Amino acid sequence: MKRAVLLAVLAMALWHGPAVAVEPGEALADPALEARARALSTELRCMVCQNQSIDLSDAELAHDLRVLVRERLMAGDSDEEVLDYVVSRYGEFVLLKPSFSLRNALLWGTPVLLLVAGAGVLFYSQRRRRSEASALTEEETAELDRILGANPKSPETSL
Amino acid sequence: MVEIGHFALVLAFALALVQSVVPLVGARTSNSRMMAVAEPVSMAGFGLVLLAFAVLTVSYAQSDFSVANVWENSHSLKPFIYKITGTWGNHEGSMLLWVLILTFFGALVALFGGNLPATLRATVISVQGWIGAAFLLFILATSNPFARLTPAPIEGRDLNPILQDIGLAIHPPLLYLGYVGFSVCFSFAVAALIDGRIDASWARWVRPWTLAAWSFLTGGIAMGSYWAYYELGWGGFWFWDPVENASFMPWLAGTALLHSAIVMEKRSALKIWTLLLAILTFSLSLLGTFLVRSGVLTSVHAFATDPSRGVFILCILTVFIGGSLALFALRAPSLTAGGLFQPISREGALVLNNLFLTTATATVLVGTLYPLVVEALTGDKISVGAPFFNLTFGPLMIPLLVLVPFGPLLAWKRGDVLAAAQRLMTAFAGTLLAVLATMLFIDGATVLAALGIGLATWLVLGALTDLALKAGFGSASPGTMLRRLTGLPLSMFGTALAHLGLGLTTLGLVGVLSFESEHILTMKPGETTEISGYVLRFDEIAPVQGPNFTESRAKFSLLDAAGKPYGEIVSSKRFYPVRQMPTTEAGIKTMGLSQLYVSLGDETADGSLVVRIWWKPLVTLIWGGTLAMMAGGAVSLFDRRLRVGAPARRRREAIEPAAAS
Numbered sequence A: 001m002k003r004a005v006l007l008a009v010l011a012m013a014l015w016h017g018p019a020v021a022v023e024p025g026e027a028l029a030d031p032a033l034e035a036r037a038r039a040l041s042t043e044l045r046c047m048v049c050q051n052q053s054i055d056l057s058d059a060e061l062a063h064d065l066r067v068l069v070r071e072r073l074m075a076g077d078s079d080e081e082v083l084d085y086v087v088s089r090y091g092e093f094v095l096l097k098p099s100f101s102l103r104n105a106l107l108w109g110t111p112v113l114l115l116v117a118g119a120g121v122l123f124y125s126q127r128r129r130r131s132e133a134s135a136l137t138e139e140e141t142a143e144l145d146r147i148l149g150a151n152p153k154s155p156e157t158s159l
Numbered sequence B: 001m002v003e004i005g006h007f008a009l010v011l012a013f014a015l016a017l018v019q020s021v022v023p024l025v026g027a028r029t030s031n032s033r034m035m036a037v038a039e040p041v042s043m044a045g046f047g048l049v050l051l052a053f054a055v056l057t058v059s060y061a062q063s064d065f066s067v068a069n070v071w072e073n074s075h076s077l078k079p080f081i082y083k084i085t086g087t088w089g090n091h092e093g094s095m096l097l098w099v100l101i102l103t104f105f106g107a108l109v110a111l112f113g114g115n116l117p118a119t120l121r122a123t124v125i126s127v128q129g130w131i132g133a134a135f136l137l138f139i140l141a142t143s144n145p146f147a148r149l150t151p152a153p154i155e156g157r158d159l160n161p162i163l164q165d166i167g168l169a170i171h172p173p174l175l176y177l178g179y180v181g182f183s184v185c186f187s188f189a190v191a192a193l194i195d196g197r198i199d200a201s202w203a204r205w206v207r208p209w210t211l212a213a214w215s216f217l218t219g220g221i222a223m224g225s226y227w228a229y230y231e232l233g234w235g236g237f238w239f240w241d242p243v244e245n246a247s248f249m250p251w252l253a254g255t256a257l258l259h260s261a262i263v264m265e266k267r268s269a270l271k272i273w274t275l276l277l278a279i280l281t282f283s284l285s286l287l288g289t290f291l292v293r294s295g296v297l298t299s300v301h302a303f304a305t306d307p308s309r310g311v312f313i314l315c316i317l318t319v320f321i322g323g324s325l326a327l328f329a330l331r332a333p334s335l336t337a338g339g340l341f342q343p344i345s346r347e348g349a350l351v352l353n354n355l356f357l358t359t360a361t362a363t364v365l366v367g368t369l370y371p372l373v374v375e376a377l378t379g380d381k382i383s384v385g386a387p388f389f390n391l392t393f394g395p396l397m398i399p400l401l402v403l404v405p406f407g408p409l410l411a412w413k414r415g416d417v418l419a420a421a422q423r424l425m426t427a428f429a430g431t432l433l434a435v436l437a438t439m440l441f442i443d444g445a446t447v448l449a450a451l452g453i454g455l456a457t458w459l460v461l462g463a464l465t466d467l468a469l470k471a472g473f474g475s476a477s478p479g480t481m482l483r484r485l486t487g488l489p490l491s492m493f494g495t496a497l498a499h500l501g502l503g504l505t506t507l508g509l510v511g512v513l514s515f516e517s518e519h520i521l522t523m524k525p526g527e528t529t530e531i532s533g534y535v536l537r538f539d540e541i542a543p544v545q546g547p548n549f550t551e552s553r554a555k556f557s558l559l560d561a562a563g564k565p566y567g568e569i570v571s572s573k574r575f576y577p578v579r580q581m582p583t584t585e586a587g588i589k590t591m592g593l594s595q596l597y598v599s600l601g602d603e604t605a606d607g608s609l610v611v612r613i614w615w616k617p618l619v620t621l622i623w624g625g626t627l628a629m630m631a632g633g634a635v636s637l638f639d640r641r642l643r644v645g646a647p648a649r650r651r652r653e654a655i656e657p658a659a660a661s
Helices: A002-014 A031-041 A060-074 A079-090 A105-134 A138-150 B002-028 B038-061 B068-073 B080-088 B091-115 B118-142 B167-195 B200-231 B242-267 B271-293 B307-334 B346-378 B386-409 B417-423 B425-441 B447-470 B478-487 B490-515 B620-637 B646-660
Strands: B517-523 B528-531 B534-545 B550-559 B565-576 B581-585 B587-591 B594-603 B609-616
Touching: A031 A060, A031 A079, A060 A079, A105 B346, A105 B386, B002 B038, B002 B091, B002 B118, B002 B167, B038 B068, B038 B080, B038 B091, B038 B118, B068 B091, B080 B091, B080 B167, B091 B118, B091 B167, B091 B271, B118 B167, B118 B307, B167 B200, B167 B242, B167 B271, B167 B307, B200 B242, B200 B271, B200 B581, B200 B620, B242 B271, B242 B346, B271 B307, B271 B346, B346 B386, B386 B417, B386 B447, B386 B490, B417 B425, B425 B447, B447 B478, B447 B490, B490 B620, B517 B528, B528 B609, B534 B565, B534 B594, B534 B609, B550 B587, B550 B594, B565 B587, B565 B594
Parallel strands: none
Antiparallel strands: B517 B609, B528 B534, B534 B550, B550 B565, B565 B581, B587 B594, B594 B609
16 A cells, blocks of 8 residues: 555656646546545636636646645545645635535525525415415305305206 | 628617517507507518628638638638638627527517417517617627728638537527527517516417427537537536526526416416516526626637626616516516416426426526625635536436426326326336346446436336326227327427436436546557457557648547457547647547547657547437427427417318308
8 A cells, every 4th residue: 555655656746747637647546545536626626727627627737736636635634624725725716616604605505595485485375375265255155145045056057 | 791781780770779669659559550560670670680690601601801700710721611600609790690590589470470469469579679679789889790800811810629610500509599589488578567468378379489499498508518528528518617507597497487388378377477487587598698798707608808798788688687577576466366276286296396497597596606796795706616516406406307207197276196106106116127227237336326317217207107198008909099199289299208308318417427437548559448348449640631720630449348340439639720729529439328438638758648538328318318308399389289370270261161151
């Protein structure tokens, strides 16, 4: 394991090729660690690109960030710690998934709020309509009684 | 020559002003001669914009670099097809296409609106005129495609290489037919509000326009997605890019509109809501136009950024969205609410559909605009990207997809969910089987992937169950079944086909997201690598000279496991010297429903080549499903029963002989 890590670090240190997205030399030897690195890469923005994650970008900066993420992972950071580290260096702009902060409350809250509010409105209007539809006013009841009383047979047969 | 186009455009603007005012005044004062102005004016307006568009296209075809727009976006060596498509591969030209399609729809309303009440028709065409006038003024004032250059340059600056693709011939026209098609729904909604009258027949009149716009938009988005897939070289098909979202929001709202209009048409319920959706759908189209055209967002779609344009479109946006919503707030309360229904009913199911779709639309909207708003308010820059949308939009879609098969099986007014569930037992059994089979027989299948496959199966089987039940499967003889099936109204096939397509798209998405495999390596000619049971051999890489680019073309041989040749894949990288831009041309081999995707990276110092290979299982279903959805829309559109006028004509024929005798 240690040798593999050393080799990977060495491979990365020696890597001076041109920039392509996920370059063959970047991959970590440990598949579990590499999988985590890839997952993290999709959450980090390539700052100089048009709305691309560093996983999908061939910019130099994206490459540097991918290497940085892997270095932190090798150093034993958790996923959270890696993201925190990158944010501390580049600001929150780098996160494609905004943090759950007060400022972003409306962003994250909208789907839930709307769904609940919509369901609430539907429930309320359904209940109101049903009560409106079923309850007859006193006058209507009296009118109905009068018609039914005057005409004991059902309306269809009386026609 | 191009001055004719410019003149035609100015004249079209003047006509649009007439169209905006005269028929409307006629409708309000019951003056039939003023109302009669609507049709000829809207058709003439279309003719003039068509002329302007044709003139610009000819300038492109002839590489007339004395026209600034042609000089900026064309090159004499560009292949002819891209000279033509380049007409709308730039800001000015694409706005002209936008207005061309808008006036086209206006002319169609004039042409096919014979069965509409005269005042409604005049008002609708007038409202189309307002939109046309606003955007024609926008073009004339800020984005004139006919500006001249003196002296004329010898050579043009070429079109952005990414756009030099057949996709440019299909994607923008389809997308605009969808985007702008919803303007008709908007005009109908505003006209109904001005009239203060709305009933089930309104929904029937709007139905074909909604269906047509929706089908085109579906096709446009799908084509854009496939284009990005093969052109950008990453094998991704949806990036939640703000520009993609800009077209996706009207689609989501339009899908909701399509469904709520059914309730309105059949049951006279949800009238006010349907009106609001019609307004919102086109408002989102306008917002999309603003986001893409103003330069607020930078992307491959924002051809040119110029603040004056942004401000102008923002004004149009404010006037139209604000105005229509104000009109709605003013008039809607006076509109009567329609039919009642129980929560468990077809109507109830469609309301639930609307709840999820509208929430999803709002989620995409907030996600797209949040960074802009946060930056404007606090100065902080944040990003909202794919991980956000996957986390929010995804969970909203899952319950909706689960519920889809129930909808068509529930009765109007008062449905029985247990009976519907009973009738879906076979589909449910098939779904379980699919989940189990995935878990058992596919290596590396996670529970989530199996459930995803199950969801897709559920949708497909649910759509088939709907058709089978309506044909009387199990209770009738095969002959009766066939007769019943062929006798079903086309709109039922449309529904089933669209829902089936949704299932297929889901299957494609699950297939790629769960079972895709990726291989990134360096290869030298002669080397082989293995991917998902096939062997890929890198044969050679050679330079090729294209008309306006140079290309490094790599040839690969695909061998099956036994080493027998199976096919060839050519993947290349191009360089366009005029724009100094590289592009990738991915090599794609379709095998069954899946694809092998080969994209080239850079050459390394030792002469080997970085090659990225993806095995994309079931990927073609993503777009195949959208084709089925489009077909569903088209089939439904041709349902004679639901075409206004068609039954009336038959009735008239039946009545006339009787009257004559």
